[in-house]
Amino acid sequence: MNHPAPSHTAPDPVDPPPLSGTMARAYARFRPRVPDEVAWLLADAVAGMPAVTLLDLGAGTGQVAAAVLPALPRIRRVDLVDPSRAMLREAVLALHPLMGDRSLACHETPAEHYAARGPACRADLITCARAFHRMDRAAVLAMADRIAAPHTVLALLDDGPVLAHRSDWAGPLRELIHSSLDPDHSPARPSPRSAQHLHYESDLAGSAFSDVSRHLFRFPRTWTPQQVIGCMRTTSCARPERFGGQHAAFEAKAARLLETYASDGLLTEQVDFTVLLARRPRGAR
Template identity: 45%
Template sequence: MIRPDDPANTTVSDDALFGLKAAGYARYRPGLPDAVVHLLAATQHGVPAPVLLDLGPGTGQVPRALLPVLLRLVHIDLVDVNASMLQAARAVLEPVRGACTVDAFTGAAHTFAPASPGRAPTLITCCRSFHWMARPEVLSMADRVAAPQAVVAIMGDGSLWTHEADWTAALRELIQSYLGADRRAGTRGTYTGPARTYQDDLADSRFSAVTEHHFPVARTWTPQDVIGYLRTTSFARPTLFADRHPEFEAAALDLLQDHAGGGALKEDAVFSVLLARRPGGAA
């Protein structure tokens, strides 16, 4: 079952979480597997003019991956509480969007309303971000704005904190030696275990017809890329360490280089996708 990796905060509404610059996020966060992109595109088979609503888009990975595959995409709505992320996403999409229009909405996902009533989303995506949102309220919003046959896709693959390998376990222990045993999360404190799964949320929503899809993903990391990735996370962002951050990064780099042994660090992940429709919607 898919469980959120972080507390379900009502909203994370400032730039303190990932910083004012999105370049590191774009560079170090893994993209979508090709199989996931084609699965999302296939949900729009028979839709003459697909409209994408991407919630928590970060630097635009989902629409950037979909545009070359879903050529009929006519409009994209990006929704994020982080203005710098939205700016970066729009910049990434501008050279490749063609005739597809793009709007950006700065605010909590559950407060979104389309700028144009004629652009009801036919695909709503939420990649590695649903755990930050007021989930039942987001699904209610989706029911209000979405087209009758719309598909909601909630997806993710955990993080290097949750991945189980010798090198990630050692890295977690190092982070905990600086920040304490409890995992840091968001801007509000530490991680607490979720009471509900995403499947529970969907079962209680109008989008209760759910199919699950799981894709194994093998990744390799250089020690330097892991350091860059950590800077973008809520559990190891630089501000948590204050003036000890340079010391932490030096220790982390030594640890990662020891585990890499002059080669690469391996991550065997599973990218999971929940495709949800209203009962009676197209399969």
């Protein structure tokens, strides 16, 4: 198995600062996994291909590949693209037991700057999970057109921002976060995502991948209170530095709040997980 050192590209000046190793480990530990049902959908989308190269854009800690590899044993190569070296390190650690004799390469660069190196890197399945809203979407889709094989499937996966799902505890937790923030700290930039309205079809309609199907998975997701608190540390709205030295006090209040909503130690939310599968129109392949 190959684990090349992440290839370096200078970050875009408007990109956020690189994530620390501590934050990357929190992402790996606390961010929700990609559901098995989604992994099987992606495997079915490339049925009939004898060997598959997976390109994951905004790969983070490797959650997409970790879900898809068991469902799609025909994967021969995985390329992970992310601007954070710390996130890619976590991805390599997570994927190492799953790779076997398959190749794994990491590319430390924003997705729009990625360039495939040789025919072996031409992707059959391109994925982007929970990150497309942060990218230059037109540039990413143009890049995908340049490096994709004629039959490539492009999959956009998203379940909206944390705390956007239907539950009895998300609203009170949002209110607690808002009341606990350092008043001198500038507010977090609102996310353009929504758990109910993730409409990237207009972006895809103007791209080479204009043959689009939408798939919606609805399911309950459970957390422990400490898992929710850990996940909050990875969000723009509740990162520790936003609390003006009072983050520990906030987490203690959050733990007490969430315990009042827990049943048998668990919190439940109803999740809408959207997958857009996009291909080139049949006549254009």
